[in-house]
Amino acid sequence: MSTTLQKDYNERIVPALKNEFNYSTVMQVPKLKKIVINQGLGEATQDKKIIETAINELTAITGQKAVATLSRKDISNFKVRKKMPIGVMVTLRRDKMYEFLERLVRVALPRIRDFKGIESKMDGRGNYTLGITEQIIFPEINIDAISKLMGMNITFVTSANTDEEGFALLKQFGLPFKNANKN
Numbered sequence: 001m002s003t004t005l006q007k008d009y010n011e012r013i014v015p016a017l018k019n020e021f022n023y024s025t026v027m028q029v030p031k032l033k034k035i036v037i038n039q040g041l042g043e044a045t046q047d048k049k050i051i052e053t054a055i056n057e058l059t060a061i062t063g064q065k066a067v068a069t070l071s072r073k074d075i076s077n078f079k080v081r082k083k084m085p086i087g088v089m090v091t092l093r094r095d096k097m098y099e100f101l102e103r104l105v106r107v108a109l110p111r112i113r114d115f116k117g118i119e120s121k122m123d124g125r126g127n128y129t130l131g132i133t134e135q136i137i138f139p140e141i142n143i144d145a146i147s148k149l150m151g152m153n154i155t156f157v158t159s160a161n162t163d164e165e166g167f168a169l170l171k172q173f174g175l176p177f178k179n180a181n182k183n
Contacts (some may be wrong), residue, residue, distance in 0.1 A: 016172060017165075032169065035100060038154075051085045109176060120178060132152050
């Protein structure tokens with residue numbers, strides 16, 4: 001079962017990037033390895049239900065079970081103990097990754113108020129992290145059932161060696177970057 005984006009990658013994106021960067025073989029063309037969705041929930045130290053709610057919401061958005069992330073050490077100023085749940089995350093690969101990316105680009109991002117595109121700041125290794133301030137842009141979330149708006153970070157991990165290659169790959173996938181030219 002392959003999604004349209006996966007087919008699009010093989011049929012359109014690979015040849016386009018191969019020509020753009022003059023790769024000698026299609027194996028050099030960067031690919032999307034995984035998408036990691038992460039929510040940091042500092043308020044979870046006071047209210048344990050926040051973690052359960054976040055896990056359920058992230059599971060509904062991604063179609064894959066979310067897991068709680070635990071603190072690594074004690075931090076008294078933040079009232080955090082070692083191994084306390086302080087966030088939730090999901091790592092998507094293969095079919096679920098392409099499915100999520102397609103829904104993100106075609107459905108969720110256009111629902112953001114006053115949307116003018118996303119920042120084009122890469123991490124130096126061809127990966128990109130997108131910060132979203134509200135989880136309600138996803139159609140899977142029932143707005144009436146929301147008790148608190150929570151943001152999330154979506155990290156696109158690519159096999160690209162440079163930011164330029166990673167940027168070109170994500171642009172081909174349809175991520176709406178603000179400016180077409182690279183910083």
